Amino acid sequence: MTSAPEASPTRRVTSRARSWRVVRTVLAWFVIALSLLVLFESLKARNPLGPPLAPPVISLAVPLILLRRRPLAVLTVLILGLVMVATLADGADAPWFLSDIRDFQALAADVAVGYVAATRPRRISITAGVVALLAQVLLLAGFPYHDLATTAAIMVIGTAGAWTIGHLVRQRRRYLAAQRDQAEVQAVQAERLRIARELHDMIAHSIGVIAIQAGVGRRVIDTQPTEARNALAAIEDTSRDTLAGLRRMLGTLRGTDAAPLDPTPGLGDLDALVARSTEAGLRVTVRRSGDATPLPADLDLSAYRIVQEALTNVIRHARARHCTVAIDRRDDELSLDISDDGTGSGTAGTGYGIVGMRERVALLHGTFSAGPQPGGGFRVAATLPLAAR
Numbered sequence: 002m003t004s005a006p007e008a009s010p011t012r013r014v015t016s017r018a019r020s021w022r023v024v025r026t027v028l029a030w031f032v033i034a035l036s037l038l039v040l041f042e043s044l045k046a047r048n049p050l051g052p053p054l055a056p057p058v059i060s061l062a063v064p065l066i067l068l069r070r071r072p073l074a075v076l077t078v079l080i081l082g083l084v085m086v087a088t089l090a091d092g093a094d095a096p097w098f099l100s101d102i103r104d105f106q107a108l109a110a111d112v113a114v115g116y117v118a119a120t121r122p123r124r125i126s127i128t129a130g131v132v133a134l135l136a137q138v139l140l141l142a143g144f145p146y147h148d149l150a151t152t153a154a155i156m157v158i159g160t161a162g163a164w165t166i167g168h169l170v171r172q173r174r175r176y177l178a179a180q181r182d183q184a185e186v187q188a189v190q191a192e193r194l195r196i197a198r199e200l201h202d203m204i205a206h207s208i209g210v211i212a213i214q215a216g217v218g219r220r221v222i223d224t225q226p227t228e229a230r231n232a233l234a235a236i237e238d239t240s241r242d243t244l245a246g247l248r249r250m251l252g253t254l255r256g257t258d259a260a261p262l263d264p265t266p267g268l269g270d271l272d273a274l275v276a277r278s279t280e281a282g283l284r285v286t287v288r289r290s291g292d293a294t295p296l297p298a299d300l301d302l303s304a305y306r307i308v309q310e311a312l313t314n315v316i317r318h319a320r321a322r323h324c325t326v327a328i329d330r331r332d333d334e335l336s337l338d339i340s341d342d343g344t345g346s347g348t349a350g351t352g353y354g355i356v357g358m359r360e361r362v363a364l365l366h367g368t369f370s371a372g373p374q375p376g377g378g379f380r381v382a383a384t385l386p387l388a389a390r
Contacts, residue, residue, distance in 0.1 A: 026067075065109060068116055076113040076129055080136040082106055087139035107137045107156065111163040118167025119174075130164040198306070198357045200247075207243040209317045211236050213281040235280040242273075267301035268328065271308065275326075278312050283341075284323045285312065291330035300385055303361045304328075304337060310354045311339035311381040319343030319379055333387055334367075340380040358383065 064075040083106050110133045118126035137156045141149055218232035275285045296304065308326055315324050321343025329336040355371050358381065362369035367385040374380050 030067075065112070068113060072113060072117045072120055073125075073129065076110065076117055076133060079106065079110045079113055080133055083110060083133075083136040084139060087136070103140055107140065107159065110137065111159045114160055115163035115167035118164045119170040120167075123168065126164060126168065130160055134160040194360070198361065201310075201354070201357055204243060204247075207239050207277075209313050210239050210277050210281045213316060214239075217282070231280075235277070239277055265298065265302050266305045267298075268296065268304050268308075269301075270305060271326070274305075274309055274312065278316060278324070281316050283312070283316050283321060286323070286325045288325065288327045289330075290328070292332070293330065296330075296335065296387075300335065300365060300387070303365060304335060304383075304385065307337055307358050307361060307381070307383055308339060310358050314354050314381075315339075315341045315343060315379070321378065331387075335385045335387060337383045337385075338380070339382075340374065340378055342378045344377075 064078045068075045086103060086106060114126070114130045114133050117129045121129075134156065137160065138153065140156075141153060214232040214235045218229045218236075221232075222229040271287055275287060278285045295301070312324060312326075315321050319341050321341035324339065324341040327336075327338040329338075358371070359369045362383045362385065365385050367383060369383045371381045372379070
């Protein structure tokens with residue numbers, strides 16, 4: 002017979018903390034009730050029990066300790082104290098020590114009203130403020146004030162001011178929360194756009210090459226088996242590279258430890274990109290000039306993706322035979338120039354290639370242009386600043 006499994010340490014700690022929280026709450030409310038009882042007996046007997054200010058100090062201090070957790074309950078207790086003092090004061094025959102604490106009771110009630118206004122909806126906070134003000138007005142009947150109008154105005158201003166301050170605090174918190182939510186939404190949207198661009202740039206080029214090679218293989222499979230095999234081999238290599246890139250991206254998004262650790266592509270990987278483009282029937286010439294030092298990772302990736310997308314558009318839309326990629330690295334900027342000898346229809350179709358390239362350049366505070374050339378063909382030019390890096 003197996004014994005019942007023991008509770009985990011975490012569960013035991015949680016249960017102990019919950020029990021201690023219940024004990025503290027019960028003890029606090031017991032002290033609150035006791036303080037009100039002592040205050041009531043002091044008023045009824047016309048003699049204070051213990052030091053004269055001890056009962057009212059306890060009746061004010063103890064509830065305020067729980068103000069953060071139970072603001073409405075604490076305000077209710079304070080209002081009961083106000084009503085008690087007002088109804089048992091009996092005008093001019095009020096115990097002498099009550100005149101020293103009546104204003105402190107009103108001040109404590111105003112503090113509670115302000116906290117309720119800062120943490121509760123406006124309908125609830127207005128109701129709480131009105132009830133607290135009415136309880137303070139009862140003090141006017143319980144004590145012989147010399148200037149009732151001035152005292153009443155002070156009470157109204159105090160309660161209204163406390164409520165206004167608390168309400169402004171609540172509005173400020175709601176505004177800041179809305180700003181944080183908006184920032185989070187914008188961050189999520191930006192991340193989605195980044196992922197969409199990466200997937201588009203990664204897949205569009207590969208699918209374009211695969212489509213070209215599949216068409217070549219289908220046309221020559223009967224007459225030129227060797228060329229058909231080469232086309233199938235190119236399709237296989239391109240597919241494997243694309244799948245590896247997708248696994249790397251999906252692994253990063255999932256946050257798994259098994260994500261491939263392959264480096265992100267950059268301008269140093271243009272040879273493989275040019276080879277795939279050549280296999281698709283496009284002859285690509287790469288011209289490099291300027292400094293050859295490594296680029297920052299984000300700029301290197303963006304530059305690679307821009308060239309990749311430009312070549313993809315040439316392969317899919319321009320019907321070109323030759324394309325030139327010029328890369329000029331200077332001290333303060335990186336220039337990319339991709340031009341072809343095709344039909345000048347690099348923007349054909351309804352895809353997001355040109356838009357994606359423009360967004361990449363804009364994120365890096367660069368300049369971008371794309372359009373047909375006067376002498377024929379299509380040209381993509383991008384300038385990415387380096388000085389601020």
